[in-house]
Amino acid sequence: MFLLRRNSYCVKSFSKMAQYSIAVCQFTATNNKQNNLAVVTKLVDESVKQKAKMIFLPEAFDYIAKDHTEARELSEPLNGTLISEYKNLAKLHGVWLSIGGFHEKINDNLLYNSHIIIDCEGQVRAVYRKTHLFDISLPNDRVTLKESELIVGGSQIAIPIETPIGKLGLSICYDLRFPELSLIQKKLGASILTYPSAFTHVTGKAHWEILLRARAIETQCYVVAAAQYGKHNEKRISHGQSMIVNPWGEIVAECPRYQEGKDMDESIAVAIVDLGFLNRVRNEMPVFSHRRNDLYNLNLLQNPQDIGQVNYSFADKIIPASTVFYRSKYSFAFTNIRCVVPGHVLVSTLRVAHRLQDLSQEEIADLFQTSVKVCKVIETINNAQSSTICVQDGKFAGQTVPHVHVHILPRKQGDFDNNDDIYMHLAQHDKDTSSQCFRTVQEQEHEAYMLKKYFYQQ
Known part of the structure; x- marks a missing residue:
């Protein structure tokens, strides 16, 4: 399935600056890593046919396990077989990949939730380890998750990385709820913010689109959010609705959101990143020059x-x-x-x-x-x-x-x-x-x- 949505305000050419096609991918990962890889390969093939220069995959693209024990058993280090497969995939097609939410093995008991950028030569260019862990309890909706039982939180904000489509700020899923992170990434030069995610259906219905559009508006960045979709097992259902949002806060491309009882095939959404449009938004409404740094400030704190x-x-x-x-x-x-x-x-x-x-x-x-x-x-x-x-x-x-x-x-x-x-x-x-x-x-x-x-x- 191929889906594309564009709004008239965003597709006009406002300058002669670079415009790049990108794709977000959506599917329903399971605990079968090889099947997941086969699905991703199809999604990447389709994205390349749509001339995408960079392709974004959702959190837990590698697998979604039934429980913590299985998650530990399926995990791999960065130099393991699975990441080698993704390096080869990027090199084969000559595209950059954003693979978010990799279960990076530290030892037999602990993992990182890692967002990895692989370039068109098959080289790892950046690794961000998720800093905000999803520990919540919503008893009325029968949703209880404690990511910290499995995952160790990262200790670094990744400096935005240069890519063929612009400078990329890296985050993962629950990080979306912390605007300080996105504002710091904009301050450090990001033009595009990424949120590979596996939002629950309950929280996704309530907050997913609102939060993504808010992050785009407040930072005046493109926001790219590849998401998991549908029922993974008896315990996990993901909201879907992968999307690309422009710096004006408009959704310029999106995939379906989850509907109970309705199975969906994997899908992609493609849109243009127009850096000329981004500059126009920032120049016409220069909110960052209006910030009162004499009253408040956001700094990247680091030992x-x-x-x-x-x-x-x-x-x-x-x-x-x-x-x-x-x-x-x-x-x-x-x-x-x-x-x-x-x-x-x-x-x-x-x-x-x-x-x-x-x-x-x-x-x-x-x-x-x-x-x-x-x-x-x-x-x-x-x-x-x-x-x-x-x-x-x-x-x-x-x-x-x-x-x-x-x-x-x-x-x-x-x-x-x-x-x-x-x-x-x-x-x-x-x-x-x-x-x-x-x-x-x-x-x-x-x-x-x-x-x-x-x-x-x-």
Whole structure:
């Protein structure tokens, strides 16, 4: 079955910016993993025929067990056979997959509920482990679930990931009820929010559509929610109604919702992600610039000891967490793969922004305060008495990575024959692609480990 719903307001072309076709998939998972994989393969095939660049699967796409004992027995680690099958599926079709709600095995007793992004080469690009666990009791509706008896809650908010359709914020099902998470993801640069789900029929009837549209409206993001549908076993019934919502809060594509006594085949819904439309909504109603940050604020709280637990985006590149040695509210500092002088490091904004003019006042202040703090440490370590602090703001200023960043280069007397030659060397160093100019990851990690000691007690 193929279903598609569009509203006239969303399909007009408001700009020449990129538009991408995406698909959400819906089916009724059981405790038979191979049957579930066969169904997903059909859904992916159909989505590819509809020219989808990225395909979204629901929570528990791998299986829905009859009880906790069976769930533990069926679980696999990330490097297990099932995820290998999904990697091959993505690579075979040359598409990105969002596979949400994987039962990731930690040990014989405990699991994570993990949202995984696989790219078109079959590589895992991001993993988010569900942070809000679904522990509820609705006795009048005979619904009692305690996810924490099986699942360990994650401890990290995933930094939005660059994908071919835009920057993606990752969540899972019950996370939908916590707007702080979606607002933080928007603040970190997300254009699309994802909620792979297995909403119960009772809670889905009451809240599913309302919550999804609310998250889209308040963040001015596309919201993509692939959902489980129907009766999985005697204990579980899912609401269905997978949908794609645009930044204006309109449902632009959806699958059927559950109807008692009516079996449905698997289905997909396809729509266009129009980043030009997204920008128009944000420009015409700039709610984030109206936020009263002097009265309230949402911050990504993180133990400084854990800065090495998550990778960072640097334009379209991934900076390994192990090379990051300091993180502030809006910025992070990391060791350099190519150094003009020993001790040459970079400070960048957490949010991917191309130019200084794209930053908020808070981000600008934080970036340069962080740069000064880092500079003091770098001078101390390198026994330097001066520093060159440089921002190449735009392509014609020599910027080769389109993400605001500050070069910090410790300087010593006589390090260049002509003092200003450093700018020529800085302009040339990114153009040198010979293997000799690259430092190894191990060298960068060793330097980052040493630098962390100057910012955090270890």
